[in-house]
Amino acid sequence: MKESSASYKFLVVEDNPGDFYLIEEYLTESFASLKIENAKNFTEAKEYLTKSPYCFNIIFLDLSLPDKQGEELIKNILLNAGEIPVIVLTGYSDIAFSVRSLHLGVADYLNKDELNATLLYKSVVYNIERKRKKDELEESKKLYSDLFHLSPIPMWVFDVKTLFFLDVNQAAINHYGYSLQEFLAMTIKDIKPLEEMTKMKQALHDNETLFKDKFKHIKKNGTQIDVEIQSTHIEFLGRKAKLMLVYDITEKIKYLKTIESQNENLKEIARIQSHVVRSPVARILGLLNYMEEYDLDDEEKKFFQKSLKTSVLELDDIIKDITHKTQQLSPQNNINGSKNIFK
Structure with a gap:
């Protein structure tokens, strides 16, 4: 019975034709779309992995090959396998060595004498899924790392x-x-x-x-x-x-303080216009009205002219003060750099 309809490609590193045939039968029984390559020694396995890196979903590895065996074989296969999961298949049930193999980085360690289609299928699916989750996690880590470092x-x-x-x-x-x-x-x-x-x-x-x-x-x-x-x-x-x-927010705070200062100047200007300016203007208007209503002698005319001049000069000083305060509101004088605060 076909357990999976997904398409897979496996590399079986096995020099024993009988064992390869059995593994092929188990895999064909479980996977509908499947391509299997057979490397009969380490040299052939390395050639497959060099020519087509990362194209295999799983590597099945027998530990007794003509050109390499045991721990040395595992290390060399892992070196060439990259991120491809490696499942060790062996005829020896050495618990200590199986644990050491897992520490070296193999994905699973299966005894050929206990092997069947179901066990092989579960190991394949588990390790493919684990690799997929690992890839997703690595991609997620890279994404968040990029967001951090490139921000x-x-x-x-x-x-x-x-x-x-x-x-x-x-x-x-x-x-x-x-x-x-x-x-x-x-x-x-x-x-x-x-x-x-x-x-x-x-x-x-x-x-x-x-x-x-x-x-x-x-x-x-x-x-x-x-x-x-x-x-x-x-x-x-x-x-x-x-x-x-x-x-x-240094420039932003400077900008806000400048705006506050401008608002205070505007309030002062408004106060000057509504109160201070009115005083000399009222006096000027009063003097002019009096001069129009009454016939003044020379002494009185001199007095009124002097009073008018005093009020006009006072008004001139007030206007200069308003002009000075208005100039202080100029953007080039008070908001230098404010255009950059939101960058």
Whole structure:
């Protein structure tokens, strides 16, 4: 009965025709679409693996070949097999050697005397599936590694117990100025100002899945920057660690402070326009009205002219003050670099 309809290609490294025939029968019984190649010695097996690397799903290996045997054979086959699972088939039931073989890296160790179609099928399917899961895991690890190392956002992993950096991406290296080797010889305390140590210790005891807060960091050149961090607990190489993303918000904070300062200037300008300007204007209007209504002698005219001049000069000073405050609101004077804060 055919157990699997998938297409497979196997390499059977076996010099005994009878054993090869039996293995071929068992495999044909279980797999509908199947191609089997037979290498009668190590040299032929190496040629198959050199000409068509990674094209086999499984390698079946007899341990007694004319040109190589035992542990030496296993090591050489594994060296040429790459990621292809190797199932050892032997006529000897040596438990100690079977364990050693598994330690060397073979996928399974089966005794020919106990072999049947079902046992062989289970071993094949199990090891093919295990390799598939391993490949998926490796691909997943590579994907997450790429996301970490190629991210434009500074990121690092640090040990929550020792506080040493465990891994740092290129963006962090570029932004902070330390090399990878320098980072890995440091703890996260080395990039923080002394006044933030208490805040840092409190943050380390936070058990939230995703932690967010604002801190100050120090670059290698001594520049202090404002940052917003996001961190989460992970396990890294068997150690309890935290993955941290770092956003430099120094320019953003400068921009916001500039906007706040501008708003204060605008409020002051509005106050000047609504209160300060009105005083001399009201006096000027009052003097002009009085001069129009009454016939003034020369002394009175001089007095009113002097009063008008004083009010006009006062108004001129107020206008100059408003002009100065307005110039301070100019983007080129007060928001230099703000166009880059969201990069």
